[in-house]
Amino acid sequence: MSAEARLLQLGIELPPAPAAVANYLPFVRTGSLLVISGQLPLTAGRLDARHRGRLGREVGPADGAEAARIAAHNILAQARAALGSLDKVRAVVRLGGFIAAAPDFTALPGVMNGASDLMAEVFGAAGRHARTTVGVAELPLGACIEVEAMFEVDA
Amino acid sequence: MSAEARLLQLGIELPPAPAAVANYLPFVRTGSLLVISGQLPLTAGRLDARHRGRLGREVGPADGAEAARIAAHNILAQARAALGSLDKVRAVVRLGGFIAAAPDFTALPGVMNGASDLMAEVFGAAGRHARTTVGVAELPLGACIEVEAMFEVDA
Amino acid sequence: MSAEARLLQLGIELPPAPAAVANYLPFVRTGSLLVISGQLPLTAGRLDARHRGRLGREVGPADGAEAARIAAHNILAQARAALGSLDKVRAVVRLGGFIAAAPDFTALPGVMNGASDLMAEVFGAAGRHARTTVGVAELPLGACIEVEAMFEVDA
Numbered sequence: 001m002s003a004e005a006r007l008l009q010l011g012i013e014l015p016p017a018p019a020a021v022a023n024y025l026p027f028v029r030t031g032s033l034l035v036i037s038g039q040l041p042l043t044a045g046r047l048d049a050r051h052r053g054r055l056g057r058e059v060g061p062a063d064g065a066e067a068a069r070i071a072a073h074n075i076l077a078q079a080r081a082a083l084g085s086l087d088k089v090r091a092v093v094r095l096g097g098f099i100a101a102a103p104d105f106t107a108l109p110g111v112m113n114g115a116s117d118l119m120a121e122v123f124g125a126a127g128r129h130a131r132t133t134v135g136v137a138e139l140p141l142g143a144c145i146e147v148e149a150m151f152e153v154d155a
Numbered sequence: 156m157s158a159e160a161r162l163l164q165l166g167i168e169l170p171p172a173p174a175a176v177a178n179y180l181p182f183v184r185t186g187s188l189l190v191i192s193g194q195l196p197l198t199a200g201r202l203d204a205r206h207r208g209r210l211g212r213e214v215g216p217a218d219g220a221e222a223a224r225i226a227a228h229n230i231l232a233q234a235r236a237a238l239g240s241l242d243k244v245r246a247v248v249r250l251g252g253f254i255a256a257a258p259d260f261t262a263l264p265g266v267m268n269g270a271s272d273l274m275a276e277v278f279g280a281a282g283r284h285a286r287t288t289v290g291v292a293e294l295p296l297g298a299c300i301e302v303e304a305m306f307e308v309d310a
Numbered sequence: 311m312s313a314e315a316r317l318l319q320l321g322i323e324l325p326p327a328p329a330a331v332a333n334y335l336p337f338v339r340t341g342s343l344l345v346i347s348g349q350l351p352l353t354a355g356r357l358d359a360r361h362r363g364r365l366g367r368e369v370g371p372a373d374g375a376e377a378a379r380i381a382a383h384n385i386l387a388q389a390r391a392a393l394g395s396l397d398k399v400r401a402v403v404r405l406g407g408f409i410a411a412a413p414d415f416t417a418l419p420g421v422m423n424g425a426s427d428l429m430a431e432v433f434g435a436a437g438r439h440a441r442t443t444v445g446v447a448e449l450p451l452g453a454c455i456e457v458e459a460m461f462e463v464d465a
Binding site: 031032033091092093094095100101103104105106108109110112113116117120128129130131132133134135136137150152 | 330331332333334335336337338340341345346347348406408446447448449450451452456458
């Protein structure tokens with residue numbers, strides 16, 4: 001099943017691709033690589049209060065994973081804006097997850113799975129990717145997570 | 156106008172490309188990609204006291220943006236050292252910005268614009284890039300920012 | 311001398327490639343690039359107590375550099391699992407080092423050299439790479455370092 005068909009089947013409606021929040025582009029294509037800027041868990045341009053702050057303090061693991069999934073929705077929205085259709089994605093190559101973490105919060109991989117799971121659901125085997133997840137001090141707008149991506153796409 | 160001509164017009168004189176501060180290279184080329192190591196805001200090998208410390212504590216936003224611009228100067232110096240001329244750059248693909256941030260400093264995108272703006276000034280539309288900006292705990296030498304880059308270059 | 315021969319000569323026995331700790335893959339290949347997920351300093355799936363915590367607090371610089379080297383062993387194990395043999399590596403393009411850092415620990419490059427040195431030992435000139443090293447707040451499992459990699463490999 002194609003990625004766009006799977007999205008429909010899953011009942012996922014992608015948001016409009018968020019604008020970049022400063023002087024850069026949300027994505028750049030180079031050869032068969034599509035590089036997507038770090039995406040925040042914004043919904044309609046807004047950061048929900050539940051997704052603001054640090055994991056291990058203001059934000060619990062379930063809300064963190066939900067935020068990761070929302071950031072991944074925005075990644076898909078950017079990929080569709082770049083390509084016209086997610087069916088032109090050949091593979092998700094890499095996700096980079098930056099999680100705002102309070103001291104001693106080390107359960108980062110489970111939070112980041114909120115993003116990774118979406119890729120596997122939408123792209124199947126082609127959605128399984130390399131990944132780096134780290135806990136950072138602060139993120140733009142006080143978001144609890146930021147996710148960047150690299151895709152392999154049709155030439 | 157070419158990137159080198161634009162540099163001249165802007166009155167920007169690039170510094171010598173800084174040496175790597177440990178056992179690695181300042182850049183590596185693979186196919187049409189040029190990958191540039193994280194650059195600090197060093198001027199003549201020195202980190203100005205104004206660019207040492209954390210945003211939101213020792214370093215104000217304007218000094219932080221200036222530091223981002225200096226790091227971007229060093230990125231351009233590395234690209235010129237790699238290619239012989241910035242005119243061989245086809246596009247700036249991605250910048251990664253790591254900003255030393257005190258608790259609750261979330262105005263990271265404006266600081267990072269110091270680097271992004273330079274790319275747009277020098278390369279025009281080809282200088283607009285994907286970007287990820289995060290706030291980190293510490294950086295080498297106590298710098299307030301480190302910027303890495305990926306360029307698409309002539310084959 | 312080939313990379314596999316050099317490993318033998320150095321007396322380095324690579325560990326089995328660690329499984330990914332969550333819903334992602336340890337590596338993905340795209341064209342001539344091999345992207346390797348962030349690797350922790352795990353030995354036989356375990357994080358030694360000496361490699362848990364922050365540089366500048368629980369973990370000293372020598373133990374940190376040792377942890378970086380172990381993470382780099384795991385990177386090589388992943389590359390071998392991906393390619394069948396390290397002799398198919400053409401070049402190490404980039405390492406990304408994320409070091410858990412206590413406030414004011416800025417001696418990050420020396421710690422990360424534990425990973426970079428191994429690449430130079432195993433691959434010679436082809437092992438010298440671009441690099442970004444930053445100090446982060448927290449890492450998965452409480453590890454003191456996480457290292458990701460990009461290699462150029464035989465088509």
